[in-house]
Amino acid sequence: MNERIFLSSPHMSDEGYEMQYIKEAFDTNWIAPLGENVNEFEKELAEKVGSKAAAALSSGTAAIHLALKAAGVGEGDIVFCPTLTFSATANPIIYQNAIPVFIDSDYQTWNMSPKALESAFEKYPEVKAVIVVHLYGLSADMDKIMEICKKHSVTVIEDAAESLGTYYKGKHTGTFGDYGIFSFNGNKIITTSGGGMLVSENEERVTKVRFWATQSRDHARHYQHSELGFNYRMSNVLAGIGRGQLKVLDRRVKKKKYIYEFYKRELGSLDGVKFMPANDGDDPNYWLSCLTLSGTVRPIDVMEALEKENIESRPIWKPMHIQPFFEKYEFVGCGVSEKLFENGLCLPSDTKMADGDLERVVDVIKGLWMK
Numbered sequence: 390m391n392e393r394i395f396l397s398s399p400h401m402s403d404e405g406y407e408m409q410y411i412k413e414a415f416d417t418n419w420i421a422p423l424g425e426n427v428n429e430f431e432k433e434l435a436e437k438v439g440s441k442a443a444a445a446l447s448s449g450t451a452a453i454h455l456a457l458k459a460a461g462v463g464e465g466d467i468v469f470c471p472t473l474t475f476s477a478t479a480n481p482i483i484y485q486n487a488i489p490v491f492i493d494s495d496y497q498t499w500n501m502s503p504k505a506l507e508s509a510f511e512k513y514p515e516v517k518a519v520i521v522v523h524l525y526g527l528s529a530d531m532d533k534i535m536e537i538c539k540k541h542s543v544t545v546i547e548d549a550a551e552s553l554g555t556y557y558k559g560k561h562t563g564t565f566g567d568y569g570i571f572s573f574n575g576n577k578i579i580t581t582s583g584g585g586m587l588v589s590e591n592e593e594r595v596t597k598v599r600f601w602a603t604q605s606r607d608h609a610r611h612y613q614h615s616e617l618g619f620n621y622r623m624s625n626v627l628a629g630i631g632r633g634q635l636k637v638l639d640r641r642v643k644k645k646k647y648i649y650e651f652y653k654r655e656l657g658s659l660d661g662v663k664f665m666p667a668n669d670g671d672d673p674n675y676w677l678s679c680l681t682l683s684g685t686v687r688p689i690d691v692m693e694a695l696e697k698e699n700i701e702s703r704p705i706w707k708p709m710h711i712q713p714f715f716e717k718y719e720f721v722g723c724g725v726s727e728k729l730f731e732n733g734l735c736l737p738s739d740t741k742m743a744d745g746d747l748e749r750v751v752d753v754i755k756g757l758w759m760k
């Protein structure tokens with residue numbers, strides 16, 4: 390059997406940067422709780438994305454949860470959320486006993502449709518916060534979305550879990566809204582095996598997030614708590630992996646772009662194939678190379694043919710408003726996200742792939758058009 394090709398899997402630096410930082414933590418016995426790697430990882434990431442402050446957390450999901458809390462979202466509050474995303478964008482809304490309203494995508498970006506967002510504001514002017522996602526590492530239409538959100542003076546949380554290394558008009562995704570979050574889960578462009586980060590220009594709020602994330606311990610000799618706490622901090626060992634990975638982020642983005650361009654060149658002219666379009670001003674990290682199919686070859690045909698050759702691929706996210714758990718919530722839109730789900734597909738975009746691996750993938754796919 391051929392060696393398996395993954396969608397997107399961990400890729401440590403050739404230089405072994407990650408181990409150096411981990412070793413320092415071990416040598417000083419600072420493997421937990423916090424320590425230099427955590428502090429430095431926060432600083433280095435904030436600097437990389439151009440944000441004032443950052444809090445290293447146990448996951449991207451935890452970061453979204455505490456961003457919602459920092460935004461004052463609580464019981465019964467409405468939060469707008471893109472429907473075409475991973476469930477981790479929406480789950481924390483429920484953790485806060487708030488109510489999601491799902492917003493459709495547009496075909497130009499596959500991300501939140503500014504038009505649907507405007508209709509949602511007309512229907513629910515009392516909305517407390519808006520979550521924007523940059524899907525598969527391609528940015529949402531931030532000019533239009535921020536203009537609408539500013540007009541309504543609403544808090545914006547950017548779920549940039551998939552878009553570390555993605556810039557929109559020269560500004561890093563995750564820094565347009567009041568809060569931005571990143572994920573270092575195993576399949577993301579860089580990983581700490583598991584982890585997340587919250588960034589904001591508001592240092593006081595970030596300090597508060599760190600407080601909540603360490604069980605909300607008041608300043609007192611005994612254990613004193615005047616607020617609900619969470620155990621959401623990143624460990625000093627994992628932050629060491631993150632510091633090493635951050636050093637190779639630019640290299641990973643370059644490789645992801647190479648993969649995307651390889652596929653586009655080889656598959657872009659096949660009948661019915663359309664790659665996920667980049668927005669004007671978008672400089673994506675191309676986390677996953679995604680496309681839609683409108684001809685006789687269906688996504689399932691491609692996925693099955695690839696699986697036979699031991700190659701991993703995936704459908705596009707199934708929209709939240711048609712998920713059994715979330716379908717009871719409101720949806721504003723007109724079926725774009727469902728169409729993308731029906732016709733869309735993510736190709737293997739693992740940065741460890743060599744040209745020979747990419748050729749293996751495109752040969753299988755091209756074969757389906759020659760039948």
Ligand SMILES: *Cc1c(COP(=O)(O)O)cnc(C)c1O
Binds near residue numbers: 548573
């Ligand atoms: C991965 C991901 C998350 C969650 O991040 P975790 O670190 O796995 O909790 C949230 N939103 C999106 C869009 C993601 O892809």
